[in-house]
Amino acid sequence: MQRYIIGRLLLMVPTLLGVAILTFVIMRVVPGDVVALRYSQSGSVPQEVIDRERDQLGLNKPLHEQFADFMGGIVRFDFGNSLWTGRPVTEEIKGRLGISIELAILSTLLATALALPLGVIAAVKQDSWIDYVIRVFSIGGLAMPSFWLGILAILTLVVLFQWAPPLIFVPIWDDPIENLSQLIWPALVVGYRYSAVATRMTRSSVLEVLRDDYVRTARAKGLRETVVIVRHALRNSLLPVITVISLEFAFLFGGLVVTEQVFNVNGLGKLLVDAVAQRDYTLVQALVLLFSFVFVFVNFIVDVLYGVLDPRIRYG
Amino acid sequence: MTNYAGAPPPQTPAVVPTHSAEELARRRYLEDTTARRFRRAVVDFIKRRPLGTFGAVLIIVMLLAAAFAEVVAPYGPNEGEFTGLPTAPSLEHLLGTDGFGRDVFSRLIYGSQTALLVGFSSSLVGSTLGLLFGVLGAYFGGKTDEIIQRIMDILISFPLIVIAIAVVAALGPGTLNVIVAITLPVIPRVARVVRASGLAVVRMPYIEAARSVGVRAPRIMFRHIAPNVFAPYLIMLTAFLGQAILLEASLSFLGLGVVEPEPAWGLMLRGQGMTFLDQAPWLAIAPGVAISLSVFGFNLFGDSLRDALDPRLRTA
Numbered sequence A: 001m002q003r004y005i006i007g008r009l010l011l012m013v014p015t016l017l018g019v020a021i022l023t024f025v026i027m028r029v030v031p032g033d034v035v036a037l038r039y040s041q042s043g044s045v046p047q048e049v050i051d052r053e054r055d056q057l058g059l060n061k062p063l064h065e066q067f068a069d070f071m072g073g074i075v076r077f078d079f080g081n082s083l084w085t086g087r088p089v090t091e092e093i094k095g096r097l098g099i100s101i102e103l104a105i106l107s108t109l110l111a112t113a114l115a116l117p118l119g120v121i122a123a124v125k126q127d128s129w130i131d132y133v134i135r136v137f138s139i140g141g142l143a144m145p146s147f148w149l150g151i152l153a154i155l156t157l158v159v160l161f162q163w164a165p166p167l168i169f170v171p172i173w174d175d176p177i178e179n180l181s182q183l184i185w186p187a188l189v190v191g192y193r194y195s196a197v198a199t200r201m202t203r204s205s206v207l208e209v210l211r212d213d214y215v216r217t218a219r220a221k222g223l224r225e226t227v228v229i230v231r232h233a234l235r236n237s238l239l240p241v242i243t244v245i246s247l248e249f250a251f252l253f254g255g256l257v258v259t260e261q262v263f264n265v266n267g268l269g270k271l272l273v274d275a276v277a278q279r280d281y282t283l284v285q286a287l288v289l290l291f292s293f294v295f296v297f298v299n300f301i302v303d304v305l306y307g308v309l310d311p312r313i314r315y316g
Numbered sequence B: 001m002t003n004y005a006g007a008p009p010p011q012t013p014a015v016v017p018t019h020s021a022e023e024l025a026r027r028r029y030l031e032d033t034t035a036r037r038f039r040r041a042v043v044d045f046i047k048r049r050p051l052g053t054f055g056a057v058l059i060i061v062m063l064l065a066a067a068f069a070e071v072v073a074p075y076g077p078n079e080g081e082f083t084g085l086p087t088a089p090s091l092e093h094l095l096g097t098d099g100f101g102r103d104v105f106s107r108l109i110y111g112s113q114t115a116l117l118v119g120f121s122s123s124l125v126g127s128t129l130g131l132l133f134g135v136l137g138a139y140f141g142g143k144t145d146e147i148i149q150r151i152m153d154i155l156i157s158f159p160l161i162v163i164a165i166a167v168v169a170a171l172g173p174g175t176l177n178v179i180v181a182i183t184l185p186v187i188p189r190v191a192r193v194v195r196a197s198g199l200a201v202v203r204m205p206y207i208e209a210a211r212s213v214g215v216r217a218p219r220i221m222f223r224h225i226a227p228n229v230f231a232p233y234l235i236m237l238t239a240f241l242g243q244a245i246l247l248e249a250s251l252s253f254l255g256l257g258v259v260e261p262e263p264a265w266g267l268m269l270r271g272q273g274m275t276f277l278d279q280a281p282w283l284a285i286a287p288g289v290a291i292s293l294s295v296f297g298f299n300l301f302g303d304s305l306r307d308a309l310d311p312r313l314r315t316a
Helices: A002-029 A034-038 A047-057 A063-075 A089-124 A129-143 A146-161 A176-210 A213-220 A225-255 A257-263 A268-277 A281-309 B021-031 B034-048 B050-067 B104-140 B142-157 B160-171 B175-202 B205-212 B217-254 B265-275 B282-309
Strands: none
Touching: A002 A063, A002 A281, A002 B142, A002 B160, A034 A047, A063 A281, A089 A129, A089 A176, A089 A225, A089 A268, A089 A281, A129 A176, A129 B050, A129 B217, A129 B282, A146 A176, A146 A257, A146 B265, A146 B282, A176 A225, A176 A257, A213 A225, A225 A268, A225 A281, A257 A268, A257 B217, A268 A281, A268 B160, A281 B142, B034 B050, B034 B282, B050 B104, B050 B282, B104 B142, B104 B175, B104 B217, B104 B265, B104 B282, B142 B175, B160 B175, B160 B217, B175 B217, B205 B217, B217 B265, B217 B282, B265 B282
16 A cells, blocks of 8 residues: 555656646747737837846746756745746745635535435436436536526626625635625536536446445345435445546636636636736746646545545555 | 158147247347347437437537528628627517627527537547547557556646647637647547556457457457447547537637637627626527537437446446
């Protein structure tokens, strides 16, 4: 087990290195840089000014030197300063991290709360109208674009409660109730959408387990159906469900670009889009690396959890 | 006992053999032509999977709308006089007109061409490349497999939005580049599933047999392995069809996809829909319904296809 964990941790290194190299290359291949973009609106700017600024930002260095700087920085956990704002990249990210994590956790909780009961009910009532309604409901969630659902939600909220997406978000530490009332709507939209995958997974996984011998045994010894379902069937079918939910959480962490746009949430997704648009190399590199790290790390945790939750799985 | 000509007929009349239902099904199966078997599978699908059939109907409607857009749409996609303000739905314009005086209903019809083009080409190319990498990895194993897997890991943990933005920034926006951006993330996801099924196939005795009679590697891969992992391939393909349409809409909504004046659903939402959200909400609602219904159709159909082909395959 220990060897497995260490091996998996080591395997993360080449993956993340690959992501770092790819990001570095892609960003340099994309035409335009931060200096050109900054002055693109301001008419004619003397070439010396542009050159001086490029020098200051280190953009005139040869590529391999820039890459060495980038790699050296990673080792020291120093991602440099944002090319656009000049502030340290870690500061920029720290300001947005809280809201992104909170939204991801809230959405994942809502999705789980929706998915588990619905999936179990759909499985128990397989091929009945209840099953069909639940499946249509969950596939519908997958089919509706989150930005559209968001727009509909805002339209409805505006009409019903005169509620509009706030311009400034209140941090949870300042005023938890105000904060929740702001984040609950995007979390509901995202949670509904991502409950769909988990619901389907719960359904198929419970269906599989329900045919197993020990479920029949449990029924034969006269256990109540609820006990059979919850203690015997659901517990044994949770593994794939946990996988799906964790991977969704990893995705939600940085993938809510469009929803953030619609609900005017200043999260990491929006930061990334802006950073790419501004060719803010350092910020993009740090963000992509962060997202990939979360993704790879959650994957790793899930794999280790497998062995803990299911003693039959052993890692050699 | 010898039998000779002119022998008296046996005392008991020839008994018409009565076969069990399974035996009859087996004989019918053997006598069947491919076409007949296909027809029976379709009838069976319609009878047993009402939701999937409904999905198929939605898909067919969409295909027809795209194929006969010139006939179905009352106006051209870019026909209309600039008015500056949208008009409400009327008998003349079923879903009203947008700020450019263009008929929304007609643009929806033409938009299905864009959605289908992007959806089909990116999921087809992406899944097929995924199939290729998956089979390669499963067949060769060892170093080759390891390298392919690491590359797929990198691609999977790379945020989609960065790929999309990079492609658009490097190649410029437009339909073809959207297809490239959506194809890339499909590849590793299909490759993983195909590889997993391929690993089981590679251990089959017939592969060993083929190898021992000197069949070359490419032939084994494409004639012996690929057909046997076709079910997961097909399932992933249909699953990603809906997702690709959704992604195209999202990218277009973010301004990273199809460009005006091309009629695309996500773009209609972004431009006219968002501008006139208060005064003319139907401009935002109509394309959203079109996106949702088409993705819904593909998802329903894909889901039922998965159930029909391989109930144990877990792809959420």
